[in-house]
Amino acid sequence: MNIACCGIDREQFHAAEQACGCPVLYFVDAPDRRGxxxxxxxxxxxxxxxxxxxxxxxxxxxxxxxxxxxxLPGERILWLCRRPEFSTEARRLGVHFYPVGPPDTVPPNQITQELIRLLRQQPEYNKGGITE
Structure with missing residues (x-):
């Protein structure tokens, strides 16, 4: 199984890719449609x-x-957002909301730890090669 990313910067993508030990797909925005x-x-x-x-x-x-x-079920979506006022809406949808603060205030390794925590909650966790 893969991890998919959209709307994140390259640094966050590479941090997730290095930490997870499983394929990470990066869906970038294109002129004809968003990621x-x-x-x-x-x-x-x-x-x-x-x-x-x-x-x-x-x-x-x-x-x-x-x-x-x-x-995709909401519990399998991690939303990295700098706007805490959206956490209530994220909860309504059932997605995991992770406040990242202004750019460069939350280190990529913190985001990576949250990603690993969420991956461990997935039923397929023991089937994948997730490392810390």
């Missing part, structure tokens, strides 16, 4: 995804999480 839409298409087409990481901020992140919830 979350590309990720939803991959899910629809049967790409196995263990956890999705959403890095879009504010309303864009909420929209992405809401859209992805129709393809």
């Amino acid at each position: 979350d839409v590309r990720l939803a298409y991959a899910l629809r087409d049967g790409v196995p995804i263990r956890l999705a990481i959403v890095g879009y901020q504010g309303a864009a992140g909420l929209t992405a999480c809401d859209f992805l919830c129709s393809h």
Whole structure:
């Protein structure tokens, strides 16, 4: 199973990739569609995804999480967001909300630890090669 990322920066992506020990797919925004839409298409087409990481901020992140919830259970979505006022909406959707603060205030290793914690909660955890 894979981890999928959309709306995050390259540094966060590389931190997740190095820590997880399993494939991490990076869905970048393209001129014709955003990364979350590309990720939803991959899910629809049967790409196995263990956890999705959403890095879009504010309303864009909420929209992405809401859209992805129709393809993946909310507890398998991690939303990295700098706007704590969106935590209530994340809870309503059932997604994991992780406040990252302004850019560069939360070290990538902290985000990675949260990612590993969420991965351990997944039923497939013992089948994957997740390292710390």
